[in-house]
Amino acid sequence: MIIVMKAGAVKKDKDEVLKRIKELGYKPHVIHGATRDVIGAVGDERGKAVLQSIESMHGVENVVPILQPYKLASKEVKKESSIIPITDTLSIGGKQLIVMAGPCSVESEEQIIASAMAVKEAGAHVLRGGAFKPRTSPYSFQGLEEEGLKLLAKARDLTGLPIVTEVVNPETAELVAEYADILQIGARNAQNFALLKKVGQLKKAVLLKRGMSMTIQEFLMSAEYIMSEGNQSVILCERGIRTFETATRNTLDLSAIPVLKEKTHLPIIADPSHGTGNYHYVAPMAYAAVAAGADGLIIEVHPDPEHASSDGPQSLKPAKFARMMAQLRLFAEAAEREL
Incomplete structure (x- = not known):
């Protein structure tokens, strides 16, 4: 259920409503709107009728049931699009189109610094790079782990670019959060519910990638896991789904962007690098994603993709990225x- 507060409701009114929601056995989540606040009451669906009594409380405009299974991510809770702050000067979800760029993996200090300088010069807003890498093969490069995080932090200090990097398990989530500005949940972990809950408890923005076989509803339910733990700063990422097609690594589902825009207030970015798996197709699909309504892009860029430890075939060289x-x-x- 959602409790819509009146435009002139004072703090005392909201506090009383929050107290009553807890007394009834539900968990309140406050969503701040442009003109009024909305409080989501999340809990056992079977007894939600008791929440209707809150409608008579002072400062409450009405109590409305949420029809979608994803509650906090739904536009039923918040009509206007969410803007997720990353730093004091950078947010995702507003008029500005945000570009995250960098290598798939942090391989060395020289490599990540060169990448950071190149993407900064070309106009990127966020540096991406993997310190922990979940790979299909146990014999593939798994990342530099904490040393990689330290190198990312050094690149941030040199360029001023905030960093997004992947969290692969609950045990290392807090360590990654000490370094990262945005915590990335990769496609393989999109339904790792223990991990989703963990990052939901951390005070960092989360970039949630769509699982390679997930429906849009399942995707939004994963976002709900994060938000239900108290973290409302979720950014969705369409990175391609697995189909019968073999000409590309995945099938970049650009239709998901307008669908998500209709169903959720959360911002959505596109990943044409993983979506296609081939650097030839990255720029065209990036342009198409913007036309479809994406709030941003995440692009793989490497100074020497022929010798990259991972995902070289889909990485752009700096000059190609600058042209894009x-x-x-x-x-x-x-x-x-605006870019």
Whole structure:
């Protein structure tokens, strides 16, 4: 259920409503809107009728049942689009189109610094790079772990770019959160519910990638796991799904972007690098994602992709990325966004 507060409701009114929700055995989540606050009451669906009594409390406008199985992520809770703050000067979900860029894996200090400088110069807003790498094969490069996190932090200090990096298990989540500005949940962990709960308890923005075989409803239910733990700063990422097609690594489901825009207030970015698996197709699909309504992009860029430890075939060289960014400005303008 959602409790819609009146526009003039004072703090005392809200506190009384929060207290009553807890007394009834539900967990309250406050969502701040442009003109009024909404309080989501999450808990056992079977007894939600008791929440209807809150409608008579002072400062409450009405109590409305949420029809979707995902409650806090639904537009029924919040009509306007959420804007997720990353730093004091950078947010995702507003008019600005945000580009995250960098290598799949942090391989060395020289590599990550060169990558960071290149993507910064081309106009990227966030540096991406994996310190912990979940791989299909146990024999593949697994990442530099904490040493990689330290190198990412050094690259941030040199360029001013905030960093997004992957969390692979609950045990290392707090360690990653000490370094990262955005915690990434990869496709393989999109339904790792213990991990989703853990990052939901941390005060960091979360970039949640869609699982390679997930429906949109399952995707939003994963976001709900994070939000139900108190972390409302969730950014969705469409990174391609597994189909029968073999010409590309995955099938980048651009139709998911307008669908998600209709169903949720959370921002959505696209990953054309994983979505195609081939650097030739990254730029065209990046432009298409912006046209479809994406709030941002995450792009793999490597100074020497031929010798990359992971995902070299889908990584752009810095010069190619710079050309893509120049062209992207035209698509951003056409979509009434700023780059």
